[in-house]
Amino acid sequence: MNGDITRTTIIHSLFWKLLERGGTQAIQLLVMIILTRLLTPGDYGVIAIVAVFISIATLLADSGFCESLIQKKKVEDIDFSSVFFLNLLVACLLYIILFFTAPYAALYFEAPQLKAILRILSLTVFISVCNSIQYAVIARSMQFKKLVKSSLAAAVFAGLAGVVLACTGFGIWALVVQQLTNQLLVTVLLWFSVKWRPQLLFSTKHISILYSFGWKLVASTLIYNLYTSLQSFVIGKLFSPVMLGYYSRGAQLPNILVSNINGSIQSVMFPALASRQDDKERMKEMIRRAIVTSSFILFPLMMGLAVIAEPLIRLLFTEKWLPAAVFLQIFCGYYALWTVDSANLHVIKAVGRSDLFLKLEIVKFIMGTIILVSSLPFGVYGVAVGVLINRILTTIVDAWPMKALLDYSLVAQIRDVLPSLFLALSVGTIVYSIHLAGLPDMLTIFLQIIIGAALYIGLAIVLKVESFTYLLLTMKHMIKSEGRLTIE
Numbered sequence: 001m002n003g004d005i006t007r008t009t010i011i012h013s014l015f016w017k018l019l020e021r022g023g024t025q026a027i028q029l030l031v032m033i034i035l036t037r038l039l040t041p042g043d044y045g046v047i048a049i050v051a052v053f054i055s056i057a058t059l060l061a062d063s064g065f066c067e068s069l070i071q072k073k074k075v076e077d078i079d080f081s082s083v084f085f086l087n088l089l090v091a092c093l094l095y096i097i098l099f100f101t102a103p104y105a106a107l108y109f110e111a112p113q114l115k116a117i118l119r120i121l122s123l124t125v126f127i128s129v130c131n132s133i134q135y136a137v138i139a140r141s142m143q144f145k146k147l148v149k150s151s152l153a154a155a156v157f158a159g160l161a162g163v164v165l166a167c168t169g170f171g172i173w174a175l176v177v178q179q180l181t182n183q184l185l186v187t188v189l190l191w192f193s194v195k196w197r198p199q200l201l202f203s204t205k206h207i208s209i210l211y212s213f214g215w216k217l218v219a220s221t222l223i224y225n226l227y228t229s230l231q232s233f234v235i236g237k238l239f240s241p242v243m244l245g246y247y248s249r250g251a252q253l254p255n256i257l258v259s260n261i262n263g264s265i266q267s268v269m270f271p272a273l274a275s276r277q278d279d280k281e282r283m284k285e286m287i288r289r290a291i292v293t294s295s296f297i298l299f300p301l302m303m304g305l306a307v308i309a310e311p312l313i314r315l316l317f318t319e320k321w322l323p324a325a326v327f328l329q330i331f332c333g334y335y336a337l338w339t340v341d342s343a344n345l346h347v348i349k350a351v352g353r354s355d356l357f358l359k360l361e362i363v364k365f366i367m368g369t370i371i372l373v374s375s376l377p378f379g380v381y382g383v384a385v386g387v388l389i390n391r392i393l394t395t396i397v398d399a400w401p402m403k404a405l406l407d408y409s410l411v412a413q414i415r416d417v418l419p420s421l422f423l424a425l426s427v428g429t430i431v432y433s434i435h436l437a438g439l440p441d442m443l444t445i446f447l448q449i450i451i452g453a454a455l456y457i458g459l460a461i462v463l464k465v466e467s468f469t470y471l472l473l474t475m476k477h478m479i480k481s482e483g484r485l486t487i488e
Contacts, residue, residue, distance in 0.1 A: 024151045025256050031159035032256075035166050035174060036249065036317045041324075043172040045241030046111050047179075048248040050118050052229040053105065057098060058128045059221050061091040068210040069136040079210060080133060081201040087129040098122040109236055117176055127183045133198075134190040150189030158182035220354070220361035227368045231387060234372065239380050247380065249317070250327025251334075257301055258335040284406040287347050288416060289470070294339040295417040296467035300456045303428035306332035308448050311441035330384045334391045340413060341391070344398045347405060356401060364394045419465050427455045 036044075069075055069083065099119050106115035138147060162178030170177075236244040305312075306329040313325045348357045368390045375386030396410060403409040431452040435444055460468040 024155045025259070027152065027155040027159055029256055031155075031162060031178070032252070033316050034163050035178075036321065038166040039171065039174065041242045041245030041249070041321065043175065043245070044248055045236060045243070045245035046109075046114055046117065046172060047175050048232055048244050049105075049109055049111070049236050049241070050114060050121055052225075052232050053098060053118060054121055054124060056222065056225050056229065057091075057094045057122065057125045059225060061087050061094055061125050061129050062132050066132040066136045069133075070139045076206070077199055078201040078203050079206050080137070080196060081199045082203050082207050083210065084129070084133050084198045085202055086207060087132070088126070091125045091129045094125055095122050098125075109241065111241060113172060117172070120176060121179060124180060124183045127187050131183070131187045131190065134187070134194045134196065137194050137196045138190075147190070150186050150193060153189060154182050154185035157185055220358045223358075223361040223365045227365050227372075230369065230372055231383065234376070235380055235383060238376070243323075243380050246321070246324040247327050247384065249321060250324040250329075250384075251331040253312075253328055254302060254305055254332045254335040257305065258298055258338055280406055283347065283350070284408050287343055287402075287406065288408060291340055291343045291413060292416050292420075292467045293471055294343070296420040296460075296465070296471065298339050299336055299417075299420045299424035300427065300452070302332040302336040303424040304431070304449065304452050307428050307432045307435075307452070308445045311435070311444050315441045315445065326381060327384055330381075330388050334388050337391050337395045340417065341395045341398050344402055344413075348398075348401065351405060353401075353405070360397060360401070364390075364397055367393060367397075419463070420467060423456055423459055423463075423465070427452050427459070430455065 066083075069079060099122065102115045102118040102122075105118060106112055135147075158178045158181040161181050162174045164174075165177055166174035232244060232248075235247055309325040309328045309332075310322070313321055313328065317324070345357065345360075348354075348360075371386045371390045371393075372383065375382040378385070399410040399413050402413070431448045434448050434451070437444070439447070457468075459465075
């Protein structure tokens with residue numbers, strides 16, 4: 001890993017990553033609103049089931065090599081090429097397995113369409129193999145600017161394709177085409193913008209070195225995916241694909257917001273942390289700043305989204321999706337904690353402790369499974385609450401090793417995020433009362449957003465919240481550094 005990753009480089013990379021993720025998510029959100037109004041909860045339930053199989057296959061195809069390539073201090077051409085060809089071979093084997101097991105999956109979930117959809121969307125496993133290598137090259141060099149055009153263009157064209165098909169009566173196949181087109185276009189465009197090409201090189205020795213770090217991450221992520229898969233399978237089988245559609249839609253809105261902001265920060269932080277893995281004090285400073293800043297932004301966003309959940313669902317998706325509002329509120333709490341959790345996990349990966357990462361995932365899987373089984377008698381909403389409880393406990397578990405690794409204890413982390421949490425809860429409680437006035441949905445949402453934002457920022461200024469001051473300084477520095485780099 002390059003050792004010359006400076007603060008300016010990090011801020012510059014964060015600027016482009018936020019632009020890429022923000023622009024892509026905005027387009028996808030617009031497309032999602034249109035498609036959700038045209039399609040049914042059952043359609044989204046089937047896609048949610050298929051997504052479980054695809055995510056596990058994609059994970060196994062990559063086998064943790066992408067993160068190994070980012071984390072390794074020095075990488076050669078033979079490393080990239082060896083990983084590319086091995087992952088391509090594994091992707092072929094996984095596709096064959098998915099192709100022949102698709103009929104059994106369709107039979108088990110009593111969803112005939114699942115067979116053809118799974119066979120077609122499984123093609124994205126091949127695409128992801130190429131995409132992951134391109135991303136590793138970009139992340140190592142912190143050239144996230146190259147992702148912007150490809151991601152935005154792919155989101156626009158894939159979204160248009162999905163909307164046109166949905167409007168012309170293709171139903172669930174609009175979602176299939178949208179996802180497949182998006183993945184394909186991103187990879188093709190990155191292929192032209194990133195100059196790396198596979199060479200006829202392969203080394204089992206280099207694969208072994210990378211795998212010694214990566215396999216533990218794969219096992220860890222696989223365990224996590226199994227836990228999330230259990231949620232989808234349980235809801236889809238014991239309740240119904242329709243209820244799974246409400247559940248997944250409720251989770252998707254907060255996920256879009258959080259993955260844009262927190263995902264951008266963490267995407268840049270991992271290679272930056274890995275480059276400083278021998279400087280513990282610097283790592284502690286970087287991770288603390290990431291937690292404090294992202295919490296200050298995300299806590300009020302999640303609180304605000306939970307407050308406006310019901311009128312927002314009615315306004316965007318119509319009354320038929322109203323049962324998703326409760327899930328949306330629950331998952332706002334879930335994703336609010338994601339920022340702290342993911343930051344701690346990136347530290348563990350950056351310092352090369354994939355063994356500790358795996359141990360933590362095993363503990364969390366056992367804990368999560370117990371909570372999931374215990375919540376089943378309380379119905380699908382009980383399952384969602386159980387997921388939130390598990391997120392709270394896993395955040396504590398993941399923060400525990402930070403005392404030994406960086407001298408950044410759980411108590412210190414709680415102390416750092418408390419100001420933002422207190423502000424978000426206080427403002428959310430005040431703003432929630434506006435809905436009692438019985439105003440139209442659009443006016444209610446408008447007033448809640450405007451008043452909530454003004455109160456939150458105003459209180460941050462009056463109370464001199466450190467994260468707000470730092471955020472303003474960082475934004476100024478980001479604009480100035482981007483201006484200099486553009487001129488140069």
